[in-house]
Amino acid sequence: MTSPLHAQVFESRDPAEIHEFLAATYDPALRLGGGEDGYRLVHRRVDTGPFALATTGQTADLDIRVDDIGGLVVCRTRTARVERACDGSADRFDPGDVFLVTRPHLPGALRWEPGEVEICVLDLAVLAQVATTAPARRPGQIRFTDLGPATPALARQWRNTTRYITDVVLTNPITSAQPLVIGNAARMLAAAALTVFPNTAVTDPTTSDQRDASPATVRRAVAFMDEHADQDITAADIASAAGVSLRAVQLAFRRHLGTTPMAYLRRIRLDRAHHDLVRADPRRDTVSAIASRWGFASHSRFTARYHASYGVPPRETLNT
Structure with missing residues (x-):
């Protein structure tokens, strides 16, 4: 695709x-x-x-x-x-x-x-x-x-x-052909627009959101992310799968895991990229292609995240 x-x-x-x-x-x-x-x-x-x-x-x-x-x-x-x-x-x-x-x-x-x-x-x-x-x-x-x-x-x-x-x-033919990368870029622009230009979008969690920010919500959200990490899912999709509001799932991840749903999803995708690098053939596969497949547009940022998580640069994993 x-x-x-x-x-x-x-x-x-x-x-x-x-x-x-x-x-x-x-x-x-x-x-x-x-x-x-x-x-x-x-x-x-x-x-x-x-x-x-x-x-x-x-x-x-x-x-x-x-x-x-x-x-x-x-x-x-x-x-x-x-x-x-x-x-x-x-x-x-x-x-x-x-x-x-x-x-x-x-x-x-x-x-x-x-x-x-x-x-x-x-x-x-x-x-x-x-x-x-x-x-x-x-x-x-x-x-x-x-x-x-x-x-x-x-x-x-x-x-x-x-x-x-x-x-x-957009200038990289590898990343620009990946739906995960384009979806992430679109939401980055949307988030920037909602931040830059004053608007009426609701941002504050309600009493119900506070109540729904439970460990069970986190478990449902993580299960959905594990199953659909290769698809262009949004934070709203994750909240819908967990059966709560977007604010509730954001609050639940911050309260119980100290992170955000999308940051957790990036961690899952980083693990999937690591798995692909371990199994890849360095004669045919590249780090950039594998990284972009999992939604990482910037090669340097992917390399830094990978090194921080696995202790070696991704090229070393690919060539091992």
């Missing part, structure tokens, strides 16, 4: 062709104005399914109106200046700024001056996975209460997250 990763490069000086491409890629109802015949747009995009990352630059003053992009769209200006109007607010952004293009399912307007921007489109279902409080009481639509980052430090966190995913995950 491989991920649906699709890399695309589009370049044109034809305004009609540019409009058709942007509408097909982002919003069928997109309206594009401004510019002159012969202005140039270059768009490089990697679409994984649950998220897409793009870098696009153009040479004109463009007016863009969207009705419903259908995902969470985060923009970072590289060299362009952008004005945005959405839900009664109007703002101007300079190179380096990070912002939401619009609230999900609401129209918005942009004035995009010549230059380059980075765009991340995140599936709203991934946001819901990360923010889910309980299997039977999923939150309503998450509402972002501000279209800008809460602090400049959090804006830097967003830039660092997208840079890591671009440089470590």
